[in-house]
Amino acid sequence: MKKGIETRERLIATTGRLLQSQGYAATGINEILDASGTPRGSFYFHFPGGKEELARAALEASATERRAIIERAANSSKDLGKALSAVCEALAQILVESDFQLGCPLATTALETAAQVDAIQSVIAEHYYSWIKLIEGRIQQTEMPPAERAALATLVLSAVEGALLLSRSFRDPKPLKQVAASLAKAIPKTRD
Amino acid sequence: MKKGIETRERLIATTGRLLQSQGYAATGINEILDASGTPRGSFYFHFPGGKEELARAALEASATERRAIIERAANSSKDLGKALSAVCEALAQILVESDFQLGCPLATTALETAAQVDAIQSVIAEHYYSWIKLIEGRIQQTEMPPAERAALATLVLSAVEGALLLSRSFRDPKPLKQVAASLAKAIPKTRD
Numbered sequence: 001m002k003k004g005i006e007t008r009e010r011l012i013a014t015t016g017r018l019l020q021s022q023g024y025a026a027t028g029i030n031e032i033l034d035a036s037g038t039p040r041g042s043f044y045f046h047f048p049g050g051k052e053e054l055a056r057a058a059l060e061a062s063a064t065e066r067r068a069i070i071e072r073a074a075n076s077s078k079d080l081g082k083a084l085s086a087v088c089e090a091l092a093q094i095l096v097e098s099d100f101q102l103g104c105p106l107a108t109t110a111l112e113t114a115a116q117v118d119a120i121q122s123v124i125a126e127h128y129y130s131w132i133k134l135i136e137g138r139i140q141q142t143e144m145p146p147a148e149r150a151a152l153a154t155l156v157l158s159a160v161e162g163a164l165l166l167s168r169s170f171r172d173p174k175p176l177k178q179v180a181a182s183l184a185k186a187i188p189k190t191r192d
Numbered sequence: 193m194k195k196g197i198e199t200r201e202r203l204i205a206t207t208g209r210l211l212q213s214q215g216y217a218a219t220g221i222n223e224i225l226d227a228s229g230t231p232r233g234s235f236y237f238h239f240p241g242g243k244e245e246l247a248r249a250a251l252e253a254s255a256t257e258r259r260a261i262i263e264r265a266a267n268s269s270k271d272l273g274k275a276l277s278a279v280c281e282a283l284a285q286i287l288v289e290s291d292f293q294l295g296c297p298l299a300t301t302a303l304e305t306a307a308q309v310d311a312i313q314s315v316i317a318e319h320y321y322s323w324i325k326l327i328e329g330r331i332q333q334t335e336m337p338p339a340e341r342a343a344l345a346t347l348v349l350s351a352v353e354g355a356l357l358l359s360r361s362f363r364d365p366k367p368l369k370q371v372a373a374s375l376a377k378a379i380p381k382t383r384d
Contacts, residue, residue: 023304025218101307107357111300112215114360115293125361148374154358154367155374161357162350165299168306169317175346182340182347186378 008046010036015054016062021101023108024055024120055109056123062105063127067134069094080138081184084156088180091164092173100171103164132157142188152187159183200238202228207246208254213293215300216247216312247301248315254297255319261286263326272330273376276348280372283356284365292363295356324349334380344379351375 014036018027029051033040047054073090074083094102106124113120135153144152159179166175206228210219221243225232239246265282266275286294298316305312327345336344351371358367 021307023215023217025215026304099307103303103306106361108303110357110361111295111303112218114295114363115213115291121361121363125363128358128361151370151374154355154370155351158354158358158367158371159347159351161354162352163346163354165302165353165357166320166346166350169298169302169313169320171306171313171317175350178343178346179350182343 004046007038007042011038011043011046011054012058012061015058016065016105017102019055019058019109020062020103020105021098021108023112024117025112027051027055052117052119055120059106059109059120059123059127063123066105067127067131070131071134074134074138078141079190080142081187081189083138084183084187085180088160088163088176091160092167092176095164095167095176096173100168103168104161107161107165128157139188141190143191144188156183156187196238199230199234203230203235203238203246204250204253207250208257208297209294211247211250211301212254212295212297213290213300215304216309217304219243219247244309244311247312251298251301251312251315251319255315258297259319259323259326262323266326266330270333271382272334273379273381275330276375276379277372280352280355280368283352284359284368287356287359287368288365292360295360296353299353299357320349331380333382335383336380348375348379 011032015027015032018032018035029040029043032038032051032054033043043054044050047057069090070087073086076086077083091103106127109120110124110128114124115121132150132153135156136149139149139152159182160176163176163179167173203224207219207224210224210227221232221235224230224243224246225235235246236242239249261282262279265278268278269275283295298319301312302316302320306316324342324345327348328341331341331344351374352368355368355371359365
């Protein structure tokens with residue numbers, strides 16, 4: 001029983017990393033089995049729906065894990081600009097330590113499958129939406145007028161996602177750092 | 193001779209679209225040959241380096257084509273905020289008309305190959321860098337202090353790239369429109 005759970009968790013974690021660094025199409029069942037040391041039969045026992053079912057579970061798990069890291073960094077300061085800098089610093093650290101393989105856990109698969117695989121696209125859209133809501137919750141504590149909060153939250157997520165893309169493309173965390181600094185200036189102060 | 197050039201152009205255009213909508217790993221030689229109606233021998237005559245060489249040429253071509261569209265939209269107004277709105281509108285139109293298949297011509301391949309295929313990553317990095325410089329050139333005409341121009345240009349490109357990612361993921365151009373509106377407010381006025 002315990003071994004079964006471990007196998008399942010290992011498959012999910014391995015697939016999450018592969019989806020993040022190289023995407024959905026490049027990640028074949030054979031590579032997942034090799035990288036996680038899982039026998040084929042065991043894989044189909046846990047994921048009878050095959051690669052698509054495993055990918056959904058892996059995206060869920062890695063988005064949830066990343067959200068926990070983001071929340072921890074964001075809670076380090078009451079000031080939204082400073083919280084955002086702390087989040088970007090945490091993301092830059094993950095990026096550099098993984099040799100620019102690990103950016104956003106959803107983005108690579110999102111761009112590949114957005115127009116093609118509905119079951120995958122819906123998981124991704126749900127998590128992106130929840131991240132926008134998370135940022136909007138913090139913006140509520142600032143002096144920003146309510147009508148502008150949703151747009152600012154979308155700008156913040158967009159800018160961070162784009163900066164992760166550029167940082168991976170340049171193999172340099174500088175875009176992430178520049179974006180954190182520019183956003184911190186544009187963001188209204190938190191109410192006391 | 194003319195037919196040879198047409199075959200080459202058709203291979204490049206087909207591959208550019210496939211890379212944009214589904215990425216590098218999902219785009220196999222067979223699909224490219226089928227979609228462009230090209231015989232295999234003809235493909236290897238034009239691209240002896242195979243898929244990697246064709247992908248580089250396709251990314252070059254689609255990035256150059258997209259730059260022309262962006263410049264045309266950006267030149268529609270002297271005011272940077274308005275120019276940016278026009279660019280985002282042009283991008284939203286391409287997105288919606290392609291049923292959310294065509295976002296950024298480079299991003300899908302960038303995320304898949306950034307850490308893996310050096311020859312592809314270098315073409316992508318070069319174009320992203322040239323787009324940042326293009327935006328920086330426009331910011332020079334505003335009252336923004338020189339020291340802050342590069343960071344703002346990086347923020348603008350990051351936000352637009354991230355908004356394209358979210359718009360594709362949500363299958364809705366709203367993030368792109370929200371980001372254009374938010375950036376227009378944050379951007380300094382152009383000098384008269």
